[in-house]
Amino acid sequence: MSNTSKVKVKLPLRIKIISMGNAEVGKSCIIKRYCEKRFVNKYLATIGIDYGVTKVNLKDRDIKVNIFDMAGHHLFYEVRNEFYKDTQGAILVYDVSDRASFTALDDWLQELSNEIGNKTEIDSIVVCVCGNKTDLRRQVDESEGQLWADSHGFHFFETSAMSGEGVNEMFQMLFEGVVRTCDNGGRREPIGTQLGYTKEQIEAIQKLRNAKSDYERLGLTPGASKDDVNRAYRKLAVLLHPDKSVAPGSEDAFKLLVSARTALLKRC
Ligand code: GTP
Ligand code: MG
Secondary structure, eight states: OOTTSOOOOOOOEEEEEEEESSTTSSHHHHHHHHHHSOOOOSOOOOOSEEEEEEEEEETTEEEEEEEEEEOOSGGGHHHHGGGOTTOOEEEEEEETTOHHHHHTHHHHHHHHHHHHOOHHHHHTOEEEEEEEOTTSOOSSOHHHHHHHHHHHTOEEEEOOTTTOTTHHHHHHHHHHHHHHHHHTTTOOOOOOTTOSSOHHHHHHHHHHHHOSSHHHHTTOOTTOOHHHHHHHHHHHHHHHOTTTOOSTTHHHHHHHHHHHHHHHHHHO
């Protein structure tokens, strides 16, 4: 055989991962926990962007992971916005002890979609939503995070960069998802097709949770009659009765519904 005969070398797959989420939610610490197996207690804000590379082996395949760790503070928007392009996987982090960081998830998705623009490209990104700092006193229930992630077709994990809980599992899922997407010609495989509950149920739970008054909970306005209250109640009860719904948070949402109905009937 001549020296020039070709040897088939399997080049490592290169993938691009970004981190998103409000400042101080723990993005850099989650990445550090995974890459360096340690935790830093002191807050060192990321300035603009931090770049790092790590190697993983998935099913005998070498993967080179380029991680772009973004600064969450809005001051750094002008720096981070150019790094969204060509993203294949993202960790979208909130802090379970800080509700504002959870409500900000929608803004982060909006930023991602504004910067990437192309819907097909956005839909091909594998996203792991992380409810971080589970070691602290929480303001956001696990089921709320799960529901938000499910409603967008994203993976969901609760993590603690401090204890390490959930971090390896989350990255494993992310990398596997991105590799599968690459093997699938850049199309993300749908997840959650067998959730067993509907978007309508998810929306009803979120609406009940976020409503500011009992009227709003039932989708009514002050002055509604007894019939209006009962009709609105029945419509939601069919969706959310714990015997019928397996969506996370159904039970609590159903309790909210029952107490809203009771309170409103007293006013009719
Ligand atoms: P920016 O770079 O400003 O966007 O913030 P970040 O999201 O990268 O946050 P960072 O990782 O720097 O962590 C912020 C603070 O939260 C630090 O003081 C960390 O020690 C702390 N922290 C991060 N993860 C955890 C956690 O799981 N539990 C606890 N208790 N603290 C954490
Ligand atoms: Mg950071």
